[in-house]
Amino acid sequence: MAQTIPFVDLSFQHEPLQAQIEQLWRDCIAQGQFILGPHLAAFEQAFAAASGVAHGIGVASGTDALALGMRAAGIQAGDEVLVPANTFIATLIGILRTGATPVLVDCDPDTALIDLEAAVQNITPRTKAIAPVHLYGQLVAPQALKDFAQSHNLLIIEDAAQAHLAHRDGITAGSIGTVAAYSFYPSKNLGAMGDGGMVLTDDPEIARKIRAYRNYGAREKYIHQEWGTNSRLDNLQAAVLSLKLPQLPAWNAARNQRAEQYNAALAPLPGICPLVNHSGPGHSYHLYVIRVQPPHQREKLQAALMAAGIQTGIHYPIPCHLQPAYRFLGYQLGDFPNTEQLAGEILSLPMYPGLTAAQVEAVVQAIRDSVPIATHGSSH
Numbered sequence: 001m002a003q004t005i006p007f008v009d010l011s012f013q014h015e016p017l018q019a020q021i022e023q024l025w026r027d028c029i030a031q032g033q034f035i036l037g038p039h040l041a042a043f044e045q046a047f048a049a050a051s052g053v054a055h056g057i058g059v060a061s062g063t064d065a066l067a068l069g070m071r072a073a074g075i076q077a078g079d080e081v082l083v084p085a086n087t088f089i090a091t092l093i094g095i096l097r098t099g100a101t102p103v104l105v106d107c108d109p110d111t112a113l114i115d116l117e118a119a120v121q122n123i124t125p126r127t128k129a130i131a132p133v134h135l136y137g138q139l140v141a142p143q144a145l146k147d148f149a150q151s152h153n154l155l156i157i158e159d160a161a162q163a164h165l166a167h168r169d170g171i172t173a174g175s176i177g178t179v180a181a182y183s184f185y186p187s188k189n190l191g192a193m194g195d196g197g198m199v200l201t202d203d204p205e206i207a208r209k210i211r212a213y214r215n216y217g218a219r220e221k222y223i224h225q226e227w228g229t230n231s232r233l234d235n236l237q238a239a240v241l242s243l244k245l246p247q248l249p250a251w252n253a254a255r256n257q258r259a260e261q262y263n264a265a266l267a268p269l270p271g272i273c274p275l276v277n278h279s280g281p282g283h284s285y286h287l288y289v290i291r292v293q294p295p296h297q298r299e300k301l302q303a304a305l306m307a308a309g310i311q312t313g314i315h316y317p318i319p320c321h322l323q324p325a326y327r328f329l330g331y332q333l334g335d336f337p338n339t340e341q342l343a344g345e346i347l348s349l350p351m352y353p354g355l356t357a358a359q360v361e362a363v364v365q366a367i368r369d370s371v372p373i374a375t376h377g378s379s380h
């Protein structure tokens with residue numbers, strides 16, 4: 001067996017920055033400012049500016065960014081929010097925390113992104129918003145999304161937790177919706193050394209509300225005029241994120257380059273079908289996902305890759321509507337055929353900045369070796 005190829009390797013990001021991070025943290029400790037400190041304000045401005053949005057509000061996680069962002073945008077009990085059935089469960093949790101009802105929508109099987117044509121069928125007088133998820137690092141088509149929202153008078157809440165600085169058709173993630181939610185979970189494209197999140201918005205009143213919500217509902221200390229909780233991105237994490245942010249465009253480009261290499265090398269293999277990139281270099285490839293057909297081959301391929309020292313993942317094995325905790329929403333098997341089919345076929349291959357061309361080639365070779373129906377250079 002050759003070397004192990006991990007699914008994600010953060011050492012490439014952290015080793016070059018480690019001395020600077022340690023110095024910054026020493027300075028923070030000396031200053032004694034840990035909550036709502038100067039690094040948070042600086043990072044909020046820098047990340048919002050990089051995304052082309054006016055305001056950034058750092059919160060404790062991506063889940064909180066969704067929940068607080070939607071609440072500040074006016075989503076509440078009685079409202080319905082359209083959301084893809086194939087997303088990470090946190091998108092649903094964010095909606096449910098506002099008291100609103102998530103209304104699930106099937107996906108386009110080529111991209112795994114929400115299918116706006118299917119979404120039309122689910123619009124009711126209570127539909128208040130659509131929460132598109134820029135899944136795996138690819139934006140839902142921005143103009144189609146804006147047209148859809150405008151024609152049905154809906155707010156757009158972007159779940160951009162997998163799409164920091166991703167872009168499509170000249171539009172950057174976070175600049176489409178009324179609010180956009182980000183996560184800085186360590187393995188995201190821009191990751192902290194702990195939990196963290198942010199809401200971006202161009203609306204100053206929404207920004208002001210979220211700043212109050214995250215800080216016990218206090219605009220001034222000990223005066224609680226509105227609903228609140230405790231959800232802040234801490235100063236130490238913001239300092240790390242500020243150091244990493246300038247590297248992010250190059251990291252995203254490196255992911256995109258490796259994805260192009262995977263795409264080209266996997267194209268001739270029967271039964272192996274990469275998800276389609278409609279964004280060219282704007283796809284930030286948080287994850288690199290293939291479909292394996294027929295579906296029962298997926299487990300075999302995953303086991304063969306594991307035996308060859310190659311780690312893979314499945315994002316996500318059980319769609320939201322089939323999760324035990326969400327049965328109360330009333331969905332059942334068969335409701336979202338594309339989502340259900342993808343859940344049985346998808347496999348995420350190693351992807352991170354620092355993954356080398358040789359490693360990608362090793363993964364591809366292991367796939368060639370283990371796909372029984374592969375026809376090496378034959379006339380197929």
Ligand SMILES: *Cc1c(COP(=O)(O)O)cnc(C)c1O
Nearest residue numbers: 061062063088090091161183185
């Ligand atoms: C990671 C993620 C979240 C949640 O972010 P946390 O920081 O883990 O709370 C939400 N939505 C999507 C699509 C994610 O990938």
